[in-house]
Amino acid sequence: MSVRQSLLAILDQGPCYGYQLRAEFERRTGSSRPLNVGQIYNTLDRLERDGFVQKGETDSHGHVYYAITDAGSAAVASWLAAPVERSQGARDELATKLAVATSLPGVDVAGIIRAQQRASRAQLDELTRVARAAASLPGPQELGRTLIAEAGIAHAEAELRWLEETQRLLSRHPEAATPLALASERPKRGRPARVETVAIA
Amino acid sequence: MSVRQSLLAILDQGPCYGYQLRAEFERRTGSSRPLNVGQIYNTLDRLERDGFVQKGETDSHGHVYYAITDAGSAAVASWLAAPVERSQGARDELATKLAVATSLPGVDVAGIIRAQQRASRAQLDELTRVARAAASLPGPQELGRTLIAEAGIAHAEAELRWLEETQRLLSRHPEAATPLALASERPKRGRPARVETVAIA
DNA sequence: ACAGCCATGTAACTTGTTACATGATTTT
DNA sequence: AAAATCATGTAACAAGTTACATGGCTGT
Numbered sequence: 170m171s172v173r174q175s176l177l178a179i180l181d182q183g184p185c186y187g188y189q190l191r192a193e194f195e196r197r198t199g200s201s202r203p204l205n206v207g208q209i210y211n212t213l214d215r216l217e218r219d220g221f222v223q224k225g226e227t228d229s230h231g232h233v234y235y236a237i238t239d240a241g242s243a244a245v246a247s248w249l250a251a252p253v254e255r256s257q258g259a260r261d262e263l264a265t266k267l268a269v270a271t272s273l274p275g276v277d278v279a280g281i282i283r284a285q286q287r288a289s290r291a292q293l294d295e296l297t298r299v300a301r302a303a304a305s306l307p308g309p310q311e312l313g314r315t316l317i318a319e320a321g322i323a324h325a326e327a328e329l330r331w332l333e334e335t336q337r338l339l340s341r342h343p344e345a346a347t348p349l350a351l352a353s354e355r356p357k358r359g360r361p362a363r364v365e366t367v368a369i370a
Numbered sequence: 371m372s373v374r375q376s377l378l379a380i381l382d383q384g385p386c387y388g389y390q391l392r393a394e395f396e397r398r399t400g401s402s403r404p405l406n407v408g409q410i411y412n413t414l415d416r417l418e419r420d421g422f423v424q425k426g427e428t429d430s431h432g433h434v435y436y437a438i439t440d441a442g443s444a445a446v447a448s449w450l451a452a453p454v455e456r457s458q459g460a461r462d463e464l465a466t467k468l469a470v471a472t473s474l475p476g477v478d479v480a481g482i483i484r485a486q487q488r489a490s491r492a493q494l495d496e497l498t499r500v501a502r503a504a505a506s507l508p509g510p511q512e513l514g515r516t517l518i519a520e521a522g523i524a525h526a527e528a529e530l531r532w533l534e535e536t537q538r539l540l541s542r543h544p545e546a547a548t549p550l551a552l553a554s555e556r557p558k559r560g561r562p563a564r565v566e567t568v569a570i571a
Numbered sequence: 572a573c574a575g576c577c578a579t580g581t582a583a584c585t586t587g588t589t590a591c592a593t594g595a596t597t598t599t
Numbered sequence: 600a601a602a603a604t605c606a607t608g609t610a611a612c613a614a615g616t617t618a619c620a621t622g623g624c625t626g627t
Contacts, residue, residue: 170586171462171466171467172461172466172586172587173586173587175467175470178470179470181474186606187606187608188606188607189606194470196473197469197470197473198466198469201466202461204588205588205589205590206605206606206608207588207590207591207607207608207609207610209607210608211586211587211588211608212586212587214608215585230595230605231594231606231607232606232607233606233607249467249477250485252485252486252488253463253467253489254489254493255463255464255529260372260373260402260403260615261518261521262371262372262454262456263521264517264518264520264521265372265376265402266372266376266450267517268400268514268517268518269379269380269395269398269399269514270379270450271513271514271517272397272398272514273382273383276450281450284451284452284453287453288453288454289456292456312469313469313470313472313473315539316465316468316536317462317465317466319465319532319535319536320462320464321462321465323529323531323532323535324462324525324528325456327525327527327528328524330524331520331524334524335517335520338517351380351390351394371613374613374614387578387579388578389577389579406617407577407578407580408616408618409615409616410579411579411580411581412581412614412615412616413614415580416613416614431623432578432579432622432623433578433579434578434580
């Protein structure tokens with residue numbers, strides 16, 4: 170939702186045309202990830218469909234302006250007022266992967282963790298470089314870049330801490346990582362079990 | 371991708387039918403978020419379309435078994451071998467929101483941050499309770515629940531740290547949070563500017 | 572008999588994302 | 600003249616998610 174809502178929030182400042190919106194979004198977020206222009210037009214279509222913006226006039230340069238509606242302004246206010254729920258709609262990809270991996274037989278979980286640590290550290294380094302570069306540059310446009318880089322740093326650090334914690338957990342309680350075989354049918358259903366319920370050694 | 375890949379990884383242990391797959395997934399991940407059954411069948415259709423699984427026979431109970439293909443097994447191996455890239459495909463919703471919010475005039479960013487801190491702390495408490503409950507229970511099924519809860523804890527803590535850091539940044543350098551007005555056209559295009567490029571006081 | 576779970580599936584929808592087509596204008 | 604940028608748009612797709620229809624079986 171963040172692209173959709175961000176574009177709407179920008180439109181709350183005044184009518185914009187598509188290409189301009191992309192520039193505004195990137196200026197404000199420090200172009201952390203480039204935004205494909207096509208997405209702007211998709212999103213504008215959807216926002217119009219939902220009654221949050223209205224397609225306005227085309228000026229002498231062919232710029233097609235979109236203006237926010239009252240419903241759109243209200244949506245922006247709600248968005249700003251409501252906290253972001255990290256849980257909703259987002260499964261933690263790494264945690265899910267490791268949870269599943271530890272339940273699988275013959276998987277080198279320790280190796281996966283080490284590989285992930287290397288990758289996360291590399292990303293942390295990269296983000297640190299980005300944040301330092303942004304801090305050394307002038308201008309209010311760098312705030313967005315800094316904020317987003319710092320958020321990435323915080324999450325990468327959290328990931329590394331969690332990976333270490335997981336290493337400790339698995340080495341201290343190796344029995345917890347017993348692979349789970351596919352559960353057999355409930356007996357009442359009586360299908361001949363192809364795999365046993367019990368853990369595989 | 372985590373649901374799709376997890377289901378495929380489970381199928382790598384042996385053929386399963388849809389409903390069983392959901393139970394396996396939830397057992398391994400500790401049902402951190404319940405998985406709608408319909409999604410299983412969607413995902414199986416898509417995996418079959420992509421050549422990673424094959425629809426097998428229906429047993430006497432009407433259970434429709436799916437079996438992994440060689441291509442599917444290879445995909446599982448790649449998934450396990452490759453680190454998760456947090457950056458890809460994922461914009462940080464909170465960071466994007468605050469980056470945009472600080473660029474907007476008349477927005478109470480400090481208030482947004484405080485509200486987010488309350489929400490994040492509440493979630494941290496909730497996850498801590500979940501993790502404690504999982505730790506006190508026996509059985510290898512609790513490992514997944516613990517892992518996922520701890521990951522949530524780590525990220526919630528990272529969020530709180532980042533929010534404090536952002537507070538410091540904004541209070542120490544209030545000039546950085548100067549709202550950005552909509553940029554006027556480039557002069558060469560000569561459209562009369564409706565808004566000024568310069569910052570709004 | 573009825574509630575509820577087991578089980579399969581379909582249809583629709585969301586946000587994000589990319590690739591492509593098209594043309595005007597600008598820069599080199 | 601060619602390359603790059605500005606600008607609008609379309610079409611398709613990915614992955615996740617939900618709501619619904621349908622039917623069998625189970626326990627009370």
